[in-house]
Amino acid sequence: MSSRIFGSGIRRREDPRLITGAAAYTDDMTLPGMLHAVMLRSPHAHATITRIDVGGARTAPGVVAVYTGKDVTLNPMPCAWLPPNSQLKIANYPTCAIDTVRYVGDIVAVVIADSPQQGYDALDLIEVDYQPLPSVIDPQKSCAPGAPQLHADIPNNLAFQWTVAGGDVDAAFAAAEIVVTERIVQQRLIPNAMEPRAALAKWAGMSGELTLWNTTQNPHILRFLTSVVTGIAEDKLRVVAPEVGGGFGCKIPAYPGEFLAIFASRKLNRPVKWTETRSENYQATTHGRDHVQEIELAAKKDGTILGIRASSWSAMGAYLSTAAPGIPTILHGLMLSGVYNVPAIKEDVYGVYTTATPVEAYRGAGRPEATFIIERMVDKLAAALSMDPVAVRRKNMIPRFENGHAVATGLTYDSGDYPASLQKLLDHVNYDALRQEQAAARKAGRLMGIGVGTYVEICGLGPSQVAAAVGFQGGLWESAIVRVHPTGKVNVFIGASPHGQGEETTFAQLVAAEIGVGVDDVKVIHGDTETTPMGWGTYGSRTTAVGGAALILATRKVKEKAKLIAAHLLEAAVEDMDYADGKFFVKGSSDRAKTIQDIALQANLSWNMPPGMEGGLEASMFYDPPNFTYPFGSHLAIVEIEKETGIVSLTRYVAIDDCGPQINPVIVEGQVHGGVVQGIGQALWEEAIYDENGQLITGSMMDYALPRADRLPHIEVLNTVTPSPHHPLGLKGIGEAGTIASTVTVYNAVIDALRPLGVETMQMPFTPERVWKAMTAAAKPAGN
Amino acid sequence: MTVRVSITVNGRRFDKDVEPRQLLVHFIRDLGGFTGTKVGCDTSQCGSCTVLLDGIAVKSCTCLAAQADGAEVTTIEGLAADGQLHPIQEAFWNTHGLQCGFCTPGMIMATHELLRTNATPTDEAIRHGLAGNFCRCTGYQNIVKAVREAATVMAK
Numbered sequence: 021m022s023s024r025i026f027g028s029g030i031r032r033r034e035d036p037r038l039i040t041g042a043a044a045y046t047d048d049m050t051l052p053g054m055l056h057a058v059m060l061r062s063p064h065a066h067a068t069i070t071r072i073d074v075g076g077a078r079t080a081p082g083v084v085a086v087y088t089g090k091d092v093t094l095n096p097m098p099c100a101w102l103p104p105n106s107q108l109k110i111a112n113y114p115t116c117a118i119d120t121v122r123y124v125g126d127i128v129a130v131v132i133a134d135s136p137q138q139g140y141d142a143l144d145l146i147e148v149d150y151q152p153l154p155s156v157i158d159p160q161k162s163c164a165p166g167a168p169q170l171h172a173d174i175p176n177n178l179a180f181q182w183t184v185a186g187g188d189v190d191a192a193f194a195a196a197e198i199v200v201t202e203r204i205v206q207q208r209l210i211p212n213a214m215e216p217r218a219a220l221a222k223w224a225g226m227s228g229e230l231t232l233w234n235t236t237q238n239p240h241i242l243r244f245l246t247s248v249v250t251g252i253a254e255d256k257l258r259v260v261a262p263e264v265g266g267g268f269g270c271k272i273p274a275y276p277g278e279f280l281a282i283f284a285s286r287k288l289n290r291p292v293k294w295t296e297t298r299s300e301n302y303q304a305t306t307h308g309r310d311h312v313q314e315i316e317l318a319a320k321k322d323g324t325i326l327g328i329r330a331s332s333w334s335a336m337g338a339y340l341s342t343a344a345p346g347i348p349t350i351l352h353g354l355m356l357s358g359v360y361n362v363p364a365i366k367e368d369v370y371g372v373y374t375t376a377t378p379v380e381a382y383r384g385a386g387r388p389e390a391t392f393i394i395e396r397m398v399d400k401l402a403a404a405l406s407m408d409p410v411a412v413r414r415k416n417m418i419p420r421f422e423n424g425h426a427v428a429t430g431l432t433y434d435s436g437d438y439p440a441s442l443q444k445l446l447d448h449v450n451y452d453a454l455r456q457e458q459a460a461a462r463k464a465g466r467l468m469g470i471g472v473g474t475y476v477e478i479c480g481l482g483p484s485q486v487a488a489a490v491g492f493q494g495g496l497w498e499s500a501i502v503r504v505h506p507t508g509k510v511n512v513f514i515g516a517s518p519h520g521q522g523e524e525t526t527f528a529q530l531v532a533a534e535i536g537v538g539v540d541d542v543k544v545i546h547g548d549t550e551t552t553p554m555g556w557g558t559y560g561s562r563t564t565a566v567g568g569a570a571l572i573l574a575t576r577k578v579k580e581k582a583k584l585i586a587a588h589l590l591e592a593a594v595e596d597m598d599y600a601d602g603k604f605f606v607k608g609s610s611d612r613a614k615t616i617q618d619i620a621l622q623a624n625l626s627w628n629m630p631p632g633m634e635g636g637l638e639a640s641m642f643y644d645p646p647n648f649t650y651p652f653g654s655h656l657a658i659v660e661i662e663k664e665t666g667i668v669s670l671t672r673y674v675a676i677d678d679c680g681p682q683i684n685p686v687i688v689e690g691q692v693h694g695g696v697v698q699g700i701g702q703a704l705w706e707e708a709i710y711d712e713n714g715q716l717i718t719g720s721m722m723d724y725a726l727p728r729a730d731r732l733p734h735i736e737v738l739n740t741v742t743p744s745p746h747h748p749l750g751l752k753g754i755g756e757a758g759t760i761a762s763t764v765t766v767y768n769a770v771i772d773a774l775r776p777l778g779v780e781t782m783q784m785p786f787t788p789e790r791v792w793k794a795m796t797a798a799a800k801p802a803g804n
Numbered sequence: 805m806t807v808r809v810s811i812t813v814n815g816r817r818f819d820k821d822v823e824p825r826q827l828l829v830h831f832i833r834d835l836g837g838f839t840g841t842k843v844g845c846d847t848s849q850c851g852s853c854t855v856l857l858d859g860i861a862v863k864s865c866t867c868l869a870a871q872a873d874g875a876e877v878t879t880i881e882g883l884a885a886d887g888q889l890h891p892i893q894e895a896f897w898n899t900h901g902l903q904c905g906f907c908t909p910g911m912i913m914a915t916h917e918l919l920r921t922n923a924t925p926t927d928e929a930i931r932h933g934l935a936g937n938f939c940r941c942t943g944y945q946n947i948v949k950a951v952r953e954a955a956t957v958m959a960k
Contacts, residue, residue, distance in 0.1 A: 031897055038905030039893040039912065041840015041880035048839035137823070214844050214852060214906040214940050265842075265906030266940050298845035520904030520941050686900045690946055694903065697943030721849035721938065729944040730935040734927070758943075 026533040029686030032525040033540075043263040046218035046233050047295045054220075055084055057281050057294035058139035060129040060146050061303060062121035065155035065375040065714020066168060069119050069128065069148060076145035077131055082138030085288060086146070087130045087280070089118035094279050095249045097339065100241075101346035102491040106180035111171040111373060113339035115249070115276035115283075121150070122170055122338035123376050124716055125303030127276050132284045132292060155375035155714030159333035160312050163372045170338060170373045179336050179371040180345055184353035186428035187364030192327025196318035200400045205783050206389050208310035208335070208708040209701075210302055210724055211382050215265020217305055218295040219278035221285040230286070231258045234278050237267040238557020239517055241494060243549045245274040245342065250282050261547035264519030268698070269381030270306045271519070272559050273342035277304075302719045307708055308382020310335040310374075311348055311389055317397040318364075323405055323412045327364035328356055330393060334371050337378035343492075344380055345371055350490045351386030351478070351560075357427040358394035359438040359476045359652060360416040365428045375714045381559060383698050384477070384759040391475045395764040399472075403775060409472055409768070410451065413442060417474075423745040433476060433650040434744045434752075437678070441740050442474055445654040445676050448738060454658070462776060467661040469773025472654070473765030479753045480565025480649035480744075497644035498567035499553040500574045502531060504637040506624040508617030510535075510542040515555010516567040517547045521691065521755060523563055526683040527571055530749075534575040535582070535616050536602020553640060561651070561753030564683070565744075570643035572748050577639030585623055585637075586614040588630040649744045649752040653677035655696075655761040657769040666792030668704060668770055674736040675761065679754040680743045688754050689737045695758020696735055701727040703766035705785050725785070774798070809873040813838055814882030822869045828862075829853040831869035832879060840880040840909045844938070851937030854910035854917075855879045861917030863910075863936075880909035883916070891957040892916055892950070901950030903941030911937050915951050923959055925951065 037043040074086040097113035116127045129146055133139035154168035161167055162177045170177055193199065213235075220233040230252050236242045236259070243259040246252065264271065277294050285292040296305065312333045318326040334348035353367045398416070402409040418425055420437040427433065445451075454470055461468040481487075484495040499515040510531055518524065528542035546552055555567065579599070586604035587594045590612050598607045605613035614622075619637065622628065626635035658672040675692050682688045705725035709717040718724040743750025763784075770786050771779065778798035782790060806821040811828075813836040820835050832838050832855065841864060844852030853864040856878040864877075883890040892915050895901065902908040911934065918925060918933035925933060930951045931944065939947060 029900075032900065034905070035897045035902060038902055038908050039880075039889070039896050040884055041838065041909050043905055044839070045842075045906065047843070048833075137825075212938075212940055214850065214904065214938060215842070216844070263905065266904040268940070298847065298850070522903070690900045690903060690942060693943035693945045694941045695943075698940070720847045721845045722847050726938055726940070727943070728935045728938070729948065730928075730931040732931070732944060734948075735943065735945055 025529050025539055026683060027685065028529065029684055030525065030529065030539065032522050033528065034522060034524050045215055045263045045265055046220055046235050049220055049233060051222060051291040054291040054293055055132050055134065055288065056136045056139050057284055057292050058131050058136055058143060059127045059277065059300065060131065060143050061300065062117065062124060062126040062128050064121055064150050064152050065124050066153040067121050067150035068153060069117065069121065070151050071149040072129065073147040074129060077142040080138065080142040080145055082134040083131060083142045084134065085132040085284065087116065087284065088128070089114055089116040092116045092280065092283055094283055095251065097274065097276060098245055098248050099340040099342065099345065100493040101343045102493060103180060103182050103345050103349045104491050106182040106349065108180040108345060109174045111174055111339055115279045124714060125300065125377055126338065130280050130284065132288065157374050157376055157710040157714060159310065159335040159372040159374055162374045163333065163370055170375065174373065177373040179340060179373055182349040182369045183366065184429055185366040186430055187327065189327050189329050189364040189366040192364040193318045193329065196326055197321045198319050198404060200317050200397060200404050202315050202396060202400055202781060204313045204315065204392060204396065206309040206311040206313065206392065207784055209308045209382055209706050210708050211268040211270040211308060212726055213266035213268055213270060216296045216298055216301045217271065217275065217277065219281045220291060220293040221278070221281040222291040223285040223289060225289050229256045230282060231260065232278060232282060233260045233262055235264050235271050236261045237271045237517055237519060237559050239547055239549050240515060240554050241557055242274055246282065249279045258550045261517045267519050268383040269308060269385055269559060273306055273380050299720055302724065303716055304377060306341050306380035307377050308379055309389065310379055313393060315393055315397060317401060319401050321405065323401065323407050323415045325360055325362050325416045328362055328397065330367040332367060332369045334369060335374045335376060335379060336371050337374060337376045339378050341378040341380040344378060346490065346492060347381055347386040352390045354429045354431050355387050355390035355478055356394060357429055358391060359418055359474050360394065361418055362428055376710055383695065384756045387477045387756065388699065388760045388763055391760050392764040395473045396767065399768045410446065413474055414439065431478065432647065434647055434746060435742050436476060436650060436652050437740065437742050438474060438652055441652060441654045441676055441678060444738065444740060445656055445674060449656055449674055467663060467773045469659045469769040471657040471765045471767065471769025471772055473761045473768060474654045475761045476650050476652040477757060477760045478648045478650060479561035479756060480645060481560035481562045482648045483646060484644050494556055496556055497642055498570045499555045499640065499642045500567065500571040501553055501640040502574045502578050502638065504578060504620040506621050508537055508541065508620040510537055512542060512544045512571060513552045514544065514546045514567055514571065515553050516558045516563040518558050518563055521558065521563060522687040526564065526687060527568065529683050530568060530572055531575050534572060535579050537616055561755040564751050565649045565747060565753040566643060566645055568751055569645065569748050570641045573643055574639045574641035577641065578637055581637060581639065582616060582619045584630055584633065585619045589614055589622060589628065646746045649747060651677065651679045651752040651754060651757050653757060653761060655765040657765045659766070659769040659773055661773045661791060663795070666788040666795060668786050668791060670700060670704070670733055670766065673733055675758060676738045676740060677754065677757045678740040678742050679757065680747065680750040680752040681741055691754045692737050692758045693735055695756060696762040697727050697732060699759040699762030700766055702763045703784055703786060707785050807870050809869050811869065811872050811875060811877060813877045814879055824870055826869040827865055828867040828869050828872050829864035832864060832877060838879045838881050842906055842909060844906065849938065851914055852907050852910040854913040854937065856913060856916065861913055880912060883912065892954040895950040895954035895957065899946050899949040899953055901942065901946045907937060907939045911939060911947060915954060918951065919955055919958060924955055
């Protein structure tokens with residue numbers, strides 16, 4: 021493999037079209053005769069619909085059709101992650117509400133018009149009478165006796181109840197010399213991909229074929245789900261993910277919007293486009309997190325962790341989104357051991373319906389919440405024992421391992437060197453000097469905090485047999501086709517569907533490095549179910565970890581065939597052939613050689629092939645990984661808090677991540693930057709807030725505080741390299757790492773700053789008001 | 805009711821009858837066909853729709869088409885000249901200043917404004933100057949780097 025291409029931070033080939041405005045996202049597309057769909061959404065969190073009159077809207081200018089729930093003949097929305105042994109109860113989730121609405125933003129009617137503006141005008145003419153019902157947002161309250169019932173057939177709003185357990189937790193707590201407890205609110209977040217969701221459906225009349233252009237992270241899954249909901253057979257369905265403007269999890273699930281666009285296109289035999297407004301995005305595109313957790317950690321007085329016992333109430337929103345039940349369970353509970361030896365772990369997870377927007381994966385999906393628990397508890401234990409948090413981490417950290425380490429939850433981590441990662445971080449920042457600086461700052465009356473967060477994540481989802489065992493209603497392999505044209509130029513077709521992560525570039529680097537063609541001679545094609553092989557999509561940091569493995573193995577098949585052809589053409593024995601830098605040559609005589617281009621031409625001409633060999637130079641691979649991958653790292657944050665105002669300033673952030681070997685370090689670094697900032701956003705600014713009536717108060721970019729350029733420090737990015745033992749190139753994935761580590765790292769820094777004042781815990785995000793109140797409350801003598 | 809407007813977008817003049825409420829961004833996208841300008845929000849926060857109106861950056865969702873009557877608009881499609889990328893575009897490409905690309909046209913136009921008003925900005929000035937444009941992918945770090953590089957190149 022050529023080291024010049026693999027590992028090189030070359031510029032992305034995606035960028036020319038993106039920096040010139042030439043890229044076409046779904047909303048940029050226009051088809052002849054196209055109509056526009058707009059949605060009437062419920063203004064109530066929970067209500068019975070007693071009357072709908074769409075008469076006025078039907079006759080409004082430009083309106084072609086109006087549909088309500090009674091008109092829509094689509095199957096209910098599917099849920100595709102069914103954790104076993106969880107008493108899962110899937111509520112009926114209609115694409116358009118029929119008699120009850122269950123969150124602000126639930127679709128009540130669809131208007132199809134010549135222009136979106138005419139559609140919006142017509143929405144005002146639809147008369148709906150609602151009989152409001154009580155709402156409930158807090159997941160602990162929602163499953164308590166007497167709470168409003170969302171679905172008649174689901175008692176206590178309990179969607180599922182799932183337990184992870186390993187080791188003897190009761191014994192651990194019986195042996196404990198110290199127990200620390202914490203209640204964590206993982207607040208609800210709104211993903212805010214910059215591109216709002218959009219769908220363009222084109223029914224091809226009598227042929228019975230339908231094309232859907234959609235803002236999706238996984239077009240093949242969406243085709244499958246579209247078939248389920250619309251009844252159109254998969255062979256007649258084409259789903260295209262054109263340019264997609266970020267996802268972060270919220271573009272994994274299927275949504276009612278695209279199915280209603282399909283329904284209308286089919287009814288009217290015209291193309292129908294639906295693009296949500298940002299306000300609709302806030303209300304009706306899936307949210308993330310929204311867990312309440314009560315945790316106990318048992319330890320010895322020397323800081324040795326004995327066990328963790330936790331309960332988690334996870335709000336699901338009004339309905340179960342496509343993958344929602346798997347996130348607070350499988351992707352969360354199994355990771356509670358973190359980078360430590362924790363002999364006993366038990367967590368009970370309650371999935372609860374609430375009168376809010378459905379939740380889904382949001383960058384990290386379950387793993388940030390798990391990392392938060394263990395890293396928060398470790399800091400709390402350190403504080404209780406008056407130990408340095410780094411000392412407690414070192415005491416419990418799993419030592420270096422190269423090929424498998426089993427943890428109490430039943431997972432086997434692939435490879436890791438957590439102590440080395442932590443040490444590199446401490447050396448980089450000169451940790452002891454930092455603590456001295458902090459002591460001096462405290463003496464001077466300043467509130468300086470140092471937060472450390474270590475993590476291991478489960479990604480590269482994942483072995484399909486495990487998918488089956490944990491109730492994921494799909495496979496988790498990935499696919500690639502490598503096609504070498506007569507000129508030696510290469511097309512790569514992949515089943516995954518990147519949307520900003522840069523695999524059009526990194527995958528070209530993989531192929532170029534493997535068979536010696538130029539990186540510009542490889543084009544990576546993705547996102548169209550009609551041209552790409554089946555694949556399960558881009559999420560869970562799996563595109564490179566799984567799809568990259570499929571690609572490299574497909575490329576090796578091509579290389580193997582090329583070698584046979586070269587041997588044949590050179591009249592040499594196959595075992596005498598060698599390869600270097602795009603050339604196959606006879607060992608010891610490098611002038612007897614064929615380039616990959618020579619071979620590609622011969623293979624495509626097929627004039628003189630080895631006996632019995634088929635023509636062409638192409639291979640495909642469907643790769644099912646033997647295990648997940650487990651990237652890891654160590655992060656550090658420094659904050660300074662203004663006493664008078666409670667304003668938290670993040671003054672320094674250092675990230676050390678290990679995703680194995682890096683195909684393109686510039687792209688890896690970009691993933692870390694973005695991930696870290698999303699996690700910082702949760703700690704400091706972001707929160708979806710509903711009022712007591714279930715109204716989303718933070719329903720726009722004016723009200724929901726997204727990270728801005730001027731609020732962030734320069735992030736220092738470093739790495740260690742620990743290859744995965746089971747990936748053909750040792751790659752692990754980096755898409756979510758930053759988010760998984762940074763929220764708790766910043767949290768730990770803020771509490772570290774406030775601890776001298778007596779503040780031990782606080783709810784995120786750390787708004788100035790909240791911090792000021794916590795400082796003020798802590799300053800009061802007890803009893804006052 | 806409609807109003808007649810004459811707006812030049814990237815050198816092409818469009819004479820159109822538009823509704824008084826028509827936003828400039830929709831004029832640019834739907835009538836002009838320049839879909840490089842993006843609509844990322846409906847409250848003028850995200851900056852994805854930033855264009856140059858007679859050389860000065862505006863969020864084209866806060867401007868009516870009627871207000872732009874007689875004006876010259878430059879969008880992301882009009883920035884590269886004679887097949888040569890503008891130094892800002894080149895800098896975003898060189899520094900990995902974009903990922904999904906959706907905020908990028910607005911970010912590049914906002915950078916154009918930033919460097920028009922301050923040719924040698926500090927990192928702090930860059931961060932402050934771009935605070936009206938959201939990016940969810942990059943954490944802004946490489947965008948700051950891109951602006952710095954563009955400033956250096958353009959100063960030569």
